[in-house]
Amino acid sequence: MRLGNWMADLRQALRTLRRTPGFTVTTVGMLGLAIGAMAGMFSVVKTVLLDRLPYADPDRLVYVTASAPGSGLPEELGAAPEFFLQYKEQSTLLQDVALYDNFTSTLRVGDRVERVRMSQPTNTLYSTLGVKPMLGRLPTEQDEDTAVVISHALWTRWFGRDPSVIGRTYDVSDKHRTIIGVMGPEFRFPRNDTMLWISQTIRPADIKAPGRFGADLVGRLAPGATYGSAANELTTLAARLPERFGGPTAYARLIGQHRAVVRGLADQLLGNYSGPLWVLFAATVLVLLIACANVANLFLVRIEGRHQEMSVRRALGAARGQLLRLHMAEAIVLAGFAAVAALAIAAVALPIFLSAAPALIPRLDEAGLDAATLSFTAVAALVSAFICGGLPALRGSAPDLSRLREGGRGLTRQRHWLRHALVVGQTALALALLIGSGLLMRSVYELRQVDPGYDTRDILTFQIAPERPELKDAASFARFNLAFLERLAALPGVQSVGLIENVPLNEGTSLMPIRTEQMSADANEGKLLHYNFTAGDYFKAMGIKLLAGRTFGADDHASSRGNVLVSKSAAAMLWPGRDAVGQRLQRRDQTAWETVVGVVDDVMQDDLQTPAEAAVYFPLVDTTPQGGRTVSSPGYVVRTARAETIAPEVRALVHEVAPEAPMYRVFTMARLIEDSMLQLSFTLLTLGIASLLALILGAVGLYAVLSYVVDERTREIGVRMALGARATQVRAMVVGQGVRVVGVGVAIGVLVAFAGTRALSSLLFGVQPLDVATFVAMPLVMVLVGLLASYLPARRASNLDPIESLRRD
Structure with missing residues (x-):
């Protein structure tokens, strides 16, 4: 019998909602968009973070490293x-x-x-x-x-x-x-x-x-x-x-x-991605809550509009449970339509999200609308129905029968508190998201201000891998690479060329113990420094400053003099307070001493968030005794104003010089810079979209509440204007009401952000989680949006005709 009652109420809800298409479309749109965003992020989080690794007993797999x-x-x-x-x-x-x-x-x-x-x-x-x-x-x-x-x-x-x-x-x-x-x-x-x-x-x-x-x-x-x-x-x-x-x-x-460090393999593989993904999922949850608050406000307006109908039903003997069920049936029907819309939105948006996300996120391409995501969407829609419809249904199921004599008029200010509370909640949650986006925006800005130690414009970099019988040792590879550098330099528009074994932002460098003559023979461990091999006009092409001495010349690659370059930090570590040029150093496992002929600026090798490395640069040919190291496929660096378009000409030259050699890792330095910030930029973009959506929903919610208040107070406003109130006073009255609501929401939102932004600390760069500028600017944005949302209904109120207002029932 109860199931039959519910089915009857659901059919009644469908007929009722069909007669109010504006309300239905608006509600389904807001809920569908929010649920769709959360369903898509759930699919990603589930696939990447929650699903077990595809190995036997993955919980027992560990990653072992060490610290000293x-x-x-x-x-x-x-x-x-x-x-x-x-x-x-x-x-x-x-x-x-x-x-x-x-x-x-x-x-x-x-x-x-x-x-x-x-x-x-x-x-x-x-x-x-x-x-x-x-x-x-x-x-x-x-x-x-x-x-x-x-x-x-x-x-x-x-x-x-x-x-x-x-x-x-x-x-x-x-x-x-x-x-x-x-x-x-x-x-x-x-x-x-x-x-x-x-x-x-x-x-x-x-x-x-x-x-x-x-x-x-x-x-x-x-x-x-x-x-x-x-x-x-x-x-x-x-x-x-x-x-x-x-x-x-x-x-x-x-x-x-030495101390062994043991952690779960899943933590190792997912460590760089779990934080941002959980942050984005939390953002979609907040957006859904804001959408639910908006829809709940619409339900309250709808219920107030049907007060006369509900009062009559109650007076004729309808039980409160029947009225409650009738209202909830409408919420459930709307949530069902919203779930369908959410799946359609997720089906379109998820591939776009996946294509924009960093490609190395494990198993990301497996995310999709599987059975678990469909079930999650259904549950999210059902929960949304109870959040949106619960309180309004409770209010609508207990109509004030005394208002029957007033024809349903006379809504008191006390009955506005629930709608105002919902707007306060919307404002607080939207502000928390805005502050998070503001912090990430500041981080991206600070990251872009970092000086990596080299130029990031007008530079093309690539690698080739020549393989032929005559390329069998360090000297033969050096001759090939130096000859190819000359061919590159002759291309039209090329200003300078060079090569490096590990291109910054593309490949990392290895560490090597370096000893100086000032160190005792017993302390042969020396200092652990990064190292690289280079040739041509690499430092000129990259715009790396020469601070002292000189860079490598052609003779340095064809003799056994053993000259080296050091970075500024390496010079300070090896010879603190002394001039590094002319000093000698020794590598581990070698007896030969090599002479420092120049000092260059530090560069950021791995990314823009890791401090510059102390490094030693060796000539392309390792000609020292016990050397013979082969650099077979270094990265070529080409400075040209045509960095974005010259690659086909370079590829043709590669095919001419070494047709068997693949040309790979073809980038501009500008592209490498963008890629190095991809995770932060992607998180900012996604959270920014969620914040913008939350801001719009919050503004719409405030506008809807104030519009309804103006409509309810039309008679009162007419009386005030008939007694001499000016239009500016009426506008100030309505705007003031909106500002008070927004002000409370902003205060609560600041507290929420204060507690929540610590979750972003691992993503931030150059800015603190409690950055004062962000915590001041974002609330101001929220207040300005609130003022705009308040002004529109205030303007409408001030334009009311007092005579027409007094005539309204």
């Missing part, structure tokens, strides 16, 4: 091969462990040659993660480094899903290797863009120089083990490494300071 407090080294060191062996053989709390790294290298399949993202993990990676190939087999120790497992994406794009690819041999990272397996589409470890995995076996005899940190290590906890207990055990095991593998005094000293 007091050593002056980076906060996290990563791992080294000897750590892998020690943990694998002796740990009781790690069931399995694997070492891996990431890099780009050349893949050649027939005439197709490209640089792709690769990884070379130990063969234990697959057992550690608990994964199996979709086709073929996994590598074993007998494969050494000759076997390759490819991703499903590579199998699809390059091989057309041909199963006979198993057993074929191709040129992979400068060596012939055989494809032995194809992974499933869900396996994308450790990055979305990893295309293949090269087999690797590490044996104790392979550890020639312990302490080569920087690799990544993943393990599987034994049952009952915790992060803390595993970290303690691994720290103890690491302390025995110098005894087993030897190494210099510096290595033993570092191991003495």
Whole structure:
């Protein structure tokens, strides 16, 4: 019987809503937009953050790194091969462990040659993660480094899903290797863009120089083990490494300071993205609450307009529960329509969101309108129905029968409190979002003011990977690169050219211990500095200032004089208070001394938020004794006013000089700057859209309330004007009422933002979560919007004809 009553009420609600299309469309539009935004963000959050990693027992997978407090080294060191062996053989709390790294290298399949993202993990990676190939087999120790497992994406794009690819041999990272397996589409470890995995076996005899940190290590906890207990055990095991593998005094000293760090693998893979995604999801929740407050206000207006009807129903014997059910039926019907609209909006907006988001967010491309998202949308719509319709329905189910004698007129000011409270809530939530957007806007502005130490305009950078028999050592690669630099410099419009092994904002640099003559022989660890190899007019092309001495000349790449350049910070670290030019330094594992011929400015290598690195620059050819280092595919830097359009000419030149070489990582420095800020800019854009929507909804809510108040007080306003009140006084009265409501909302919103903006602290740059300027400017914006929303109904009130107002019923 109760279900039958509900069905009857729902049919009645449909007929009633059909007669008020304006109310229906407005309500469905506001709720649909808000629910659609939240449903889309739920799909993203669920896929990226809530779904379990596609590995066996993912909760037991951990990422293992290390710290060395007091050593002056980076906060996290990563791992080294000897750590892998020690943990694998002796740990009781790690069931399995694997070492891996990431890099780009050349893949050649027939005439197709490209640089792709690769990884070379130990063969234990697959057992550690608990994964199996979709086709073929996994590598074993007998494969050494000759076997390759490819991703499903590579199998699809390059091989057309041909199963006979198993057993074929191709040129992979400068060596012939055989494809032995194809992974499933869900396996994308450790990055979305990893295309293949090269087999690797590490044996104790392979550890020639312990302490080569920087690799990544993943393990599987034994049952009952915790992060803390595993970290303690691994720290103890690491302390025995110098005894087993030897190494210099510096290595033993570092191991003495070593502390293992163990965290969940999911936290490691998602750490940079979880904060922004939760912030954006919270923003959509706030937008939905604001929309619900708006719709609740519309329901209150609608219920007041139907007061006469409800009073008659009540007087004729209708129970309060029947009236309550009738009002809630309308809210449920509208929420149902809003859910349908929300799914349509999410279906359109979600692909746009995904295309604008950073591409390396794990599993982001898997987000979609799946069953969980559909269920979430239905629940969100139902909850919205109760939020929007609950209080109005309670009020509408208890009509004041005494007002029947007044024909439904005479709404008292006390009955406005609920609508005003809803507007206060809207204003507070909208202001909290505005302040968050303001902080991110300030961060983007501050980031754009950072001086990275080089120019960011009129510069093209790219890499090529020439591979031919005559390019077999450092000298031959140097001759090729220097000759190609001359060809580049001859292109029309090119001002200067140079090359660098690791282009800023594109690739990171490695660390190397550097010792000076002033350091004692016992302290051979020296200072740990970043290093790079360069040639041509790199510093001129990049606009990096020469502070002292000179840069490299042609002779520096063709002799064994061993000249080097140092950055300003490196000079201060190695020779504090002294002139660095003419000083000598020595690299680890080498006996030769190299002379500093120049000091250049510091540059930001990884991104604009990381302080500039202390660095040493070596000539392209490492001609010092015990050297012979090969820089096979450096980054070329071309300064030209045609940076945005010159790439086709450069590509043609590459094809002419080295037709076998792929041209890759083609960027302008302006593009790299934008990419380095992509996560912050994307978060700002998304939160800014949510804030703008919240601001509009808040203004609409205030306008609707004041318009209704003016309508209810038409007779009163007419009396005031008939007694001599001026139009300006009437406008001031209505605007003042709106400003009071907005003022209360602003005060509460500031408190909400004060408590909530700390969640943004990890995203901010150059601005504090409680930035005074933002906390002053955004409330002023809110007040101005409130004034505008108040003025429109105030103007209408001041234009009323007193005679017509008094004649109104």
